[in-house]
Amino acid sequence: MERNSRQINLGGVKVGGGAPVTVQSMTKTDTRDVTATVLQIRGLEKAGCDIVRLAVPDMEAAKALGHIKKQVRIPIVSDIHFDYKLALEAVKQGVDGMRINPGNIGARYRIKAVVDAVKERGIPIRIGVNSGSLEKDILKKHGSPTAEALAESAMRHVSILEDFDFRDIKISVKSTDVKKMISAYRLLAERTDYPLHLGVTEAGTYELGTIKSSIGIGTLLADGIGDTIRVSLTGDPRDEIVVGLNILKSLGLRKNGIELISCPGCGRLEIDLMKLVKDVEGRIAGLELPRPIKVAILGCVVNGPGEASEADIGIAGGRGKGMLYKDGKLVRSFKEVDIVDELVKELETFSVPVE
Incomplete structure (x- = not known):
């Protein structure tokens, strides 16, 4: 009520x-x-x-x-x-x-x-x-x-x-x-x-x-x-x-913004997932978007494609490589060290400048 x-x-x-x-x-x-x-x-x-x-x-x-x-x-x-x-x-x-x-x-x-x-x-x-x-x-x-x-x-x-x-x-x-x-x-x-x-x-x-x-x-x-x-x-x-x-x-009280989800991690983890999530949180904080965007952060390249399909944008890393998915489809691959930069670059295509 x-x-x-x-x-x-x-x-x-x-x-x-x-x-x-x-x-x-x-x-x-x-x-x-x-x-x-x-x-x-x-x-x-x-x-x-x-x-x-x-x-x-x-x-x-x-x-x-x-x-x-x-x-x-x-x-x-x-x-x-x-x-x-x-x-x-x-x-x-x-x-x-x-x-x-x-x-x-x-x-x-x-x-x-x-x-x-x-x-x-x-x-x-x-x-x-x-x-x-x-x-x-x-x-x-x-x-x-x-x-x-x-x-x-x-x-x-x-x-x-x-x-x-x-x-x-x-x-x-x-x-x-x-x-x-x-x-x-x-x-x-x-x-x-x-x-x-x-x-x-x-x-x-x-x-x-x-x-x-x-x-x-x-x-x-x-x-x-x-x-x-x-x-x-x-x-x-x-x-x-x-x-x-x-x-x-x-609670659905903020519609414009980024909903960050990440896998819990398992024996297949091939990247420092906690550090990656914290790095992403720091870079995207305050980024204003015209609509809600769901971002999935995944810790290995095995399950990455399937799990990323449930998000607007997904990133997966491991074995020195990073991959970016959009609407479930692989958009590009890059060096693992560039994962955060590539994600932010993709998110900025959705963003609106803060006045």
Whole structure:
């Protein structure tokens, strides 16, 4: 069942209200290091990231936001905790969105100052509730960070913003416990029509984090709940985009793109398949295509022809040779070292340039 949510506009990217589900990430650089942060965001852009969030721990970081924004294409969101002056500076620097919990920034006049500033610039606020940082009275009431506790905390922050007649809001209720996360978002989906930002907090390493996020985010999206997602992984943030986009593609929520399939490997394996798959993923990340393309990566030249017939494009390698198939037919052969280059060259014949 599809959930009808409100729509917000985040630097030209629409979230909710029937807009395509977007994929977000967060920089892992020091925001004060403008060069490193811009470099990382550009890498995320190439990978297909729609929105990026930056930590703002102090005023120096807040003042760096404007310099960063001028050098990147995707909308940037400032992540603010407690200090309302950092929020005001982030607005001055031209951020497109803000993550801040109004109940954590103190006196009413401080909340009003932030709301007035974002309202004037048309900047949405994300209320971000995590299981590790719930209010003491809510924790005492529920005994632990339950799904109900997460939802109650989120709606408390929502009511604070609504008291100031501010409704340009999206909400997240993240937990390390996948079942609690799913339950909390379902409660919110029943109680409000604000767009929902899905995620499992502190999901962990690439392997475990991918599993937890795929189950949590995928379950909700399959039920029509969720408007934007972030897969939290330890390591390179570009991995978050690859996993996030694959979740969307698996559910048919991203039509234009590449679906990568590969054989599991067996005793006939004649090539380093894992390295080949990773190399291909890195080269094709963010490549925009006018229609879905299925790409098969196969580890030997024995089964390659038959298995490649089920994909739009297939590549097989082994014994120093590479082969490329299109619609099940062998198109050309080449040296094994050229496999990735030949695949990318073929895919580029389908591609459309990213504006």
